[in-house]
Amino acid sequence: MYGSDSASEDLERTAFRKAEKKYKLYYQDTYRTPKKKKQPKPVDLSEVLDFKSILISHNQNAELPSGIAPVRCGLDRPVFSIENRPGFYFIPGALTIEQQCQWIKESLTSFPQPPNRTNHNAFYGSINDLFIAAKERKILVAKENSNSECNPSVSNRDVQGWKFFEEHETSSKGNSRKSISASVLLRKLRWSTLGLQFEWSKRNYDVSLPHKKIPDTLCQLAKKLAAPAMPSSEDFQPEAAIVNYFGLGDMLGGHLDDMEADWSKPIVSMSLGCKAIFLLGGKLREDPPLAMFLRSGDVVLMAGEARECFHGVPRIFTDTENAEIVPLEQQFSHEDDSSFLEYIQTSRININIRQVF
Ligand SMILES: O=C(O)CCC(=O)C(=O)O
Numbered sequence: 001m002y003g004s005d006s007a008s009e010d011l012e013r014t015a016f017r018k019a020e021k022k023y024k025l026y027y028q029d030t031y032r033t034p035k036k037k038k039q040p041k042p043v044d045l046s047e048v049l050d051f052k053s054i055l056i057s058h059n060q061n062a063e064l065p066s067g068i069a070p071v072r073c074g075l076d077r078p079v080f081s082i083e084n085r086p087g088f089y090f091i092p093g094a095l096t097i098e099q100q101c102q103w104i105k106e107s108l109t110s111f112p113q114p115p116n117r118t119n120h121n122a123f124y125g126s127i128n129d130l131f132i133a134a135k136e137r138k139i140l141v142a143k144e145n146s147n148s149e150c151n152p153s154v155s156n157r158d159v160q161g162w163k164f165f166e167e168h169e170t171s172s173k174g175n176s177r178k179s180i181s182a183s184v185l186l187r188k189l190r191w192s193t194l195g196l197q198f199e200w201s202k203r204n205y206d207v208s209l210p211h212k213k214i215p216d217t218l219c220q221l222a223k224k225l226a227a228p229a230m231p232s233s234e235d236f237q238p239e240a241a242i243v244n245y246f247g248l249g250d251m252l253g254g255h256l257d258d259m260e261a262d263w264s265k266p267i268v269s270m271s272l273g274c275k276a277i278f279l280l281g282g283k284l285r286e287d288p289p290l291a292m293f294l295r296s297g298d299v300v301l302m303a304g305e306a307r308e309c310f311h312g313v314p315r316i317f318t319d320t321e322n323a324e325i326v327p328l329e330q331q332f333s334h335e336d337d338s339s340f341l342e343y344i345q346t347s348r349i350n351i352n353i354r355q356v357f
């Protein structure tokens with residue numbers, strides 16, 4: 001017990017943790033009246049690497065900040081590497097606006113569909129069509145054993161499964177059953193897994209779990225984007241992907257992705273929606289991380305030595321000034337369906353694609 005206390009204190013003191021705290025969303029603790037919205041604490045962003053402006057100055061006058069180098073590769077747009085982080089590649093604006101919209105839609109509609117698993121599986125079992133259910137304001141209601149039907153204090157053990165109902169249907173049922181609205185569940189969607197299923201509790205891939213192959217268009221895109229980081233004459237084989245969903249205040253703590261067999265193969269990581277800060281640390285949590293902005297359409301590759309570097313996402317920006325999603329908003333506003341626009345205005349999605357074996 002005491003050991004774990006001091007271990008967490010040590011964690012608090014690492015350079016990675018300090019950087020996470022620096023960029024994490026905190027609110028001003030000034031007195032709030034009910035009418036005043038709580039305000040985020042200002043954060044100094046002057047040390048955050050900005051590959052959008054790096055790309056602009058590179059295109060204008062071939063100038064680059066010290067430590068950043070262009071990478072020669074077969075891609076049709078500039079790729080940058082960082083001198084003291086071998087194996088890390090940044091491709092600013094790698095995805096067209098159409099591709100961004102396409103993968104946002106898939107991330108919300110098809111990717112969380114069974115047999116793919118999500119963070120909701122552990123509690124609710126498989127959920128079908130969550131995004132549609134949220135749009136239709138449906139409510140997920142617990143089915144119960146007949147003998148516990150009328151007991152409001154029924155425990156989760158007695159629940160036989162969950163089913164979506166229309167709002168009006170649930171009010172006629174009284175409030176004896178456990179229920180949650182689909183829109184709250186959508187907001188609480190944190191991850192889904194594609195291809196070979198990653199088992200978070202064991203932190204490993206469970207090849208025995210039912211799964212579908214990664215969609216072919218995503219495979220082809222990942223193969224193309226992986227090229228700058230691939231060992232020559234080898235082909236990237238996308239076998240699994242984790243889709244992360246971030247809302248305001250959500251973060252992804254510092255971690256390594258070390259469950260894949262061959263670290264010479266990259267993780268291909270695509271950013272969609274609101275802008276975020278990405279921290280790229282070193283091999284130890286004590287190594288001070290580099291902070292950089294990730295915008296919708298940016299792609300990051302981590303291969304070789306970079307696979308051993310701690311990384312995480314301490315912050316996403318959902319305010320109009322900082323989110324930088326105007327082109328996405330324009331694209332989505334042409335569509336009949338406003339539900340994608342509403343979701344992405346306050347969210348970020350990351351799809352990271354991996355070769356497992
Ligand atoms: O959200 C991101 O950009 C990073 C995601 C990540 O590192 C992961 O899922 O392992």
Ligand SMILES: [Fe+2]
Pocket residue numbers: 255256257311
């Ligand atoms: Fe990661």
